[in-house]
Amino acid sequence: MPQSRTAGLLAIYPHITSRDRLLLQLLDDHHVLTTDQIHRMLFHARRTCQIRLAELAALGLLDRFRFARDGGGSQPWHWTLGHNGHRFQAAAHNRPEPTARTSRHTVQRLSANPHLTHLLTANEFFVRLTAHARHHPEARLDRWWSETLTTKQYRTITADGHGLWSVADTTVGFFLEADTGTEPLTRVVTKLDRYAQLIRRGGPRYPVLFWLGSEQREEHLHRLLRGRPGDVPAATATHHNDPVDAVWLPVGATGRVRLAALPSDHGQPVADNPNYDAGVFVL
Incomplete structure (x- = not known):
């Protein structure tokens, strides 16, 4: 008698470690991570990371893709859930079990997503905090x-992500706007209107972090922001800086501060969404 699909998945369980489960959850939540990002978050040795990722791919828990670099060579591997990874996460969260075709199409859509670079940029911000x-x-x-x-x-609001960052007894909430230079900055500025609406409804007054690709774009954004009301706290930094350090320039300020030093008012987030989930995901 052939094994059921569930029995086939159960046979993989003895090979799944707690670190593997954390990685599966990260990919379920955030869709795609590069080898380097996974290494910095979860492994000490890069070679160990590469070997383990290959083993998880052989088990069908992970899948991967990469593209050619302009000028020759290849981009790094981009990792996402494989079919068994989708099945495992569906079981863990009481979702319907996906078919192999559904899993395959999910990977194909992700790999061809025109916003893939933007997604990886937003994920990179949180990877650096985790590392x-x-x-x-x-x-x-x-x-x-x-x-x-x-x-x-x-x-x-349509933030690229939201986080709570703690250092000792200080916790700062923030919303991330990861910028890859594809949008006019005048459109970027208008995003603050939605954050202002959230604050007026009693939601958290978290700083909006504009993470930009160049100093020139940062300077231009500050010129646009200076004429706006100060009801939404906002700060800027560039991609080549560590977001933990004193690299954040609040709008209207002259000096840069660390992420943990930004003002943060947690407000009443339940006022915006009665189904608000206060649960946290700790790495």
Whole structure:
């Protein structure tokens, strides 16, 4: 008698470690991570990371893709859930079991997504916070919400992510706007109107972090922001800086501060969404 699909998945369980389960959850939540990002978050040795990822792919838990680089060579591997990874996560969260065709199409849509670079940029921000916390016991990333979950919880805003960052006894909430230079900055500025609406409804007054690709774009954005009301706290930094450090320039300020030093008012987030989930995901 052939094994059922469930029995086939159960046979994989003895090979899945707690670190593997964390990785599966991260990919379920955030869709795609590169080899380097996974290494910095979860492994000490890069070679160990590469070997383990290949083993998980052989078990069908992960899938991967990469593209050619302009000028020769290949981009790094991009990792996502494989069919068994989708099945495992569906079972863990009481979702219907996906078919192999559904899993395959999910990977294909992700790999061809024109916003893939933007997604990886937003994920990179949180990867850097996670990697920093691994080596600094006083720091921790208490929450990493994707764009999808952030939009579900707060409804009217469309942030690229939301997090809670703690250092010792200080916790700062923030909304991330990861910029890849594809949008006019005048459109970027108008996003603050939705954050202002959230604050007026009693939601959290978290700083909006504009993470930009160049100093020139940062300077231009500040010129546009200076004429706006100060009801929404906002700060800027560029991609080549560590977001934990004193690299954030609040709008209207002259000096840069650390992420943990930004003002943060947690407000009453339940006022925006009666189904608000206060649960945190700790790495």
